[in-house]
Amino acid sequence: MQHLWRDRRGRMLWLKAAVLPTLFVPGLLTAFWLATDQLGGRPVMAAIHGTGLWAIRLVLISLAITPFARALDWPNLLLVRRMVGVAAACYAGAHLALYVVDQNFRLTTVASEIAVRFYLTIGFVALLGLIALAATSTDAAMRRMRRNWKRLHRLAYPIGAIALLHYFIQSKLNVSEPVFVAGLFLWLMLWRLLPETWTRTRSIAALTAVYAGLAMTAGVMTAAVEIAWYGLATRIDPWRVVTANETLAHGVRPAHWVLLCGLGGLAIVTLRHILPLPRRQNVIA
Structure with missing residues (x-):
């Protein structure tokens, strides 16, 4: 133990x-x-x-x-x-x-x-x-x-x-939380598909582009998942879901939350490379 x-x-x-x-x-x-x-x-x-x-x-x-x-x-x-x-x-x-x-x-x-x-x-x-x-x-x-x-x-x-x-x-019908979780999962999978040199670069401009692109792509894919689910699994008109994702007038949708989380990741990466934080040493477990 x-x-x-x-x-x-x-x-x-x-x-x-x-x-x-x-x-x-x-x-x-x-x-x-x-x-x-x-x-x-x-x-x-x-x-x-x-x-x-x-x-x-x-x-x-x-x-x-x-x-x-x-x-x-x-x-x-x-x-x-x-x-x-x-x-x-x-x-x-x-x-x-x-x-x-x-x-x-x-x-x-x-x-x-x-x-x-x-x-x-x-x-x-x-x-x-x-x-x-x-x-x-x-x-x-x-x-x-x-x-x-x-x-x-x-x-x-x-x-x-x-x-x-x-x-x-x-x-069943209320899949807002599963859609949000699926969006985070998509972000994680997209990150793993990136070339390792993209996520290890020391260029702030390049990292900003990579993580901003991840956030937007994951957000769009999350909206697509929500639209597809309602279109295939329920009788709700999927175009109503499209409209809801295009504006905040109907509240914050899961795709918006995923985009915000992705932008939060971008902020973390940017601050980590701007602030003079000490480099942490590895420990053998």
């Missing part, structure tokens, strides 16, 4: 020691609210949704660590990526466990529902994927699997997409 927040030389890694307890907070709060009857008329269902949402959030956070580590020139940030990914698998497992509780522990019913309901099937596939990634996240697994380890862990990208589709379908 000590190795969780110490490196191989026995030195304390304060970043890992700080992040580890925070990963328990959503689960502990959910358990407290469930025990004290603060989750409404269907408390178990509320807990199911809450743990599932945190699983998706943690998947996105784990995927966001690499871009942030590079943008902030902070390689030690990568040290917490593994524990965040494992936490995502744990919340996904709790999500399924609470569903079993909601079904009064009728495992045959749970299995049949997973088999016949598409959104439950893909959710279960995403869970199995997260468990596989968590189970092979150890140093021993990395040494044993060698190159195959990287191949396996690249499955985090399609697993994230599958989990988002599960989130979309179970959200």
Whole structure:
């Protein structure tokens, strides 16, 4: 257990020691609210949704660590990526466990529902994927699997997409939050498609162009996702969604929030290269 927040030389890694307890907070709060009857008329269902949402959030956070580590020139940030990914698998497992509780522990019913309901099937596939990634996240697994380890862990990208589709379908008509999360996921995937020289350049002008382009492209793609979803999955006229995304008159849409988040990333990168912050040294975990 000590190795969780110490490196191989026995030195304390304060970043890992700080992040580890925070990963328990959503689960502990959910358990407290469930025990004290603060989750409404269907408390178990509320807990199911809450743990599932945190699983998706943690998947996105784990995927966001690499871009942030590079943008902030902070390689030690990568040290917490593994524990965040494992936490995502744990919340996904709790999500399924609470569903079993909601079904009064009728495992045959749970299995049949997973088999016949598409959104439950893909959710279960995403869970199995997260468990596989968590189970092979150890140093021993990395040494044993060698190159195959990287191949396996690249499955985090399609697993994230599958989990988002599960989130979309179970959200039914109100998909504003899934669309926003999908937009952030698109930004992360677009960043990974960029040539590495683009994101490692020291030119502020070039970085500004790269991150501004990312923000705008992710925003447009988010609007496209929302329009396509309403057009294909509901009877709502997709042109109404197009109109809503063209103006703020109808409120801030998910695409607008994704654009703002992307511009926030641009601001972080710009400030990091303007301010004379010290370069952080790497630590062997």
